[in-house]
Amino acid sequence: MFAEFRKFVMRGNVLDLAVAVIIGAAFATITKSLTDDVIMPVVGWIFGGFDFSSYFIRLGPIPEGYTGSVNNYAALKEAGVPLLGYGAFVTTVINFLILAFIIFLIVRSVNRMLARFEHQKPEVPAAEPTDVVLLREIRDELRKRPAE
Known part of the structure; x- marks a missing residue:
């Protein structure tokens, strides 16, 4: 079974796919940074807030003993508050x-x-x-003969 698995993995298209996945993941990281650090702050500024990704609707109560900000999406999410994070989705x-x-x-x-x-x-x-080449050679040889 190991030899069959090795044969499967060593096929060219599997290796190409692995390389594509790795490069795609790295490219996705760059794109995420472009979105989060460049584009979304501009979109947030246009819509009246600097950090658009933190727009949310609280769906449940805040647990007792929570000392963080009620406007901090990441802190509320970490505290287990049910949130509808539409800004993160956008x-x-x-x-x-x-x-x-x-x-x-x-x-x-x-x-x-x-x-x-x-x-x-x-x-x-x-x-x-x-056969076409042979027939052409025969024709050319017949043309070379003197007429009888």
Whole structure:
């Protein structure tokens, strides 16, 4: 079973997929930082608050003994207060849209580049069947003979 598993893992497409997942995770981290640290503060400022990801609706009571801020989403969530974090959801959706758009641009660029490469590739004539070549040689030899 181990040999079969090793054969499965060593296939080219499995290794390519593993590399793509690792690079995708790193790229997602960059996109998340772009969203959280650059785009969402601007969106929050436009909508009247600096940190849009902390917009929420409290759905339950605050536990007794809680000493943190009632406006701190992360602290309330950590304290176990049921919250509807619509700001965090909007941030995640925007993060996804940015990531999907960037991937779309990359795939589009690669497709255009491949199309241009295929267009510029010199055409190689197809090999003629041997019987056609033989018949052509016979025809040429017959033309060389003097007329009787």
